Amino acid sequence: VTGSGVASPQQYDVEYLTPISVGTPPLVLNLNLDTGSSDLWVFSSELPPSEINGQTVYDPTKSTSAKKLEGATWEIEYGDGSSSEGDVYIDSVAIGDLTVTAQAVQAAKNVSAEFTADTHDDGLLGLAFNTINTVQPTRQKTFYDNAQSILDAPVFTADLKDDAPGHYNFGYIDSSAYTGNISYLPVDSSQGFWMFTSPGYAISKGGYKITEMKGIADTGTTLLLLPTSVVLAYYKQVDGARYEGTQGGYIFACSATLPDFVFAVGNNARITVPGKYINYAPTDSSGTTCFGGIQKDIGIGFSIFGDVALKAAFVVFDGPNQQLGWAAK
């Protein structure tokens, strides 16, 4: 079995949403497929109306295949401080032609303001490792983990694009979706993430710098968060760039020319993030000042290769072999 879902960018590619069917009759929810977390949670009929603002809600009483997981609860907090919590149903979940009949669907009873404000996002579908699923007393498996045994190949791929629809594919590698070869790196899943180490980087035509960057491939994070030394070296190449505390990051004139950022995948493969992707978005409606797509990974303990980096690559997530594949496209 294989499955494919389109990944549609929201404004400024802040996140990508994929239509997923839940329950019987199938309810289509637009979910944020998130390789940086492991909970599948959805806006639900159990939320106070004040916390719903246009989202489609899952009502388990309307799904003939829903079964309450008695006594199970969950609560999650994300890196940006947003959060949600609720209870759990076992129901059918499908992405394209791939159906998992007994998937834990975490119904939200409360969500933080960031989620209420995100009017097109009906919830998240976690694709990291089961060990960081937050359901208690018994943690639940991710959609990918449940699907592995029926997939043609036990992998999924992320092909996110700059201001254009891409795809998440399950069970196969679409050889027409990338160029050259796929370079595989070992994954350290001990913290529950798709964590890998890049041995170095280059900035535009600058020299290659050997410096280990341990980071996670996180489709649920928008930006590319890197070690301070790398970030300083990058913005040194951008005339007028400066760190603006009130904005919480590096800003520059929207007319600035931004160099490409190249990171190494193993010793002889490279992924080039075009400078255009690093001119992330205007900081205000005047469009004079822009916010950088590369920012510091301060306080996290590792780097985060978010959408700004991932949309420059075709990425293979291989759980059984604990490896990440990277290809240009």
Ligand SMILES: CN(C)c1ccc(C(=O)NN)cc1
């Ligand atoms: C508020 N929203 C939509 C979020 C979605 C995803 C995340 C995240 O850190 N994923 N790895 C944070 C916040």
